[in-house]
Amino acid sequence: xxxxxxxxxxxxxxxxxxxxxxxxxxxxxxxxxxxxxxxxxxxxxxxxxxxxxxxxxxxxxxxxxxxxxxxxxxxxxxxxxxxxxxxxxxxxxxxxxxxxxxxxxxxxxxxxxxxxxxxxxxxxxxxxxxxxxxxxxxx
Numbered sequence: 001x002x003x004x005x006x007x008x009x010x011x012x013x014x015x016x017x018x019x020x021x022x023x024x025x026x027x028x029x030x031x032x033x034x035x036x037x038x039x040x041x042x043x044x045x046x047x048x049x050x051x052x053x054x055x056x057x058x059x060x061x062x063x064x065x066x067x068x069x070x071x072x073x074x075x076x077x078x079x080x081x082x083x084x085x086x087x088x089x090x091x092x093x094x095x096x097x098x099x100x101x102x103x104x105x106x107x108x109x110x111x112x113x114x115x116x117x118x119x120x121x122x123x124x125x126x127x128x129x130x131x132x133x134x135x136x137x138x139x
């Protein structure tokens with residue numbers, strides 16, 4: 001499954017990116033705010049989709065077995081986002097192992113995913129943590 005295919009992602013026109021990046025928003029006036037930079041809501045949404053896609057890519061065997069719900073998020077806008085914006089996940093191996101252990105033992109788990117949004121010069125324009133609550137469906 002690719003989250004860019006869900007209705008809201010289609011509305012935003014979220015698109016696949018290169019292997020280093022999960023998704024991107026193209027350089028398009030429709031994303032801009034009153035200052036001419038990419039609107040905070042568009043950046044937040046791109047990062048949220050990227051965090052969900054990271055989970056699907058990392059744990060495909062659980063995709064049909066779990067109910068994921070975004071529990072909380074904290075974002076920091078570092079500089080105006082101009083032009084194309086791309087999202088990448090930064091997650092360490094311990095997070096992956098802890099998630100699997102907790103989900104297996106407790107039938108539910110929390111996982112926090114750090115997402116960076118970068119411009120074409122690879123400058124970080126926003127970073128955020130997205131904490132997901134995940135529960136096995138038959139629990």
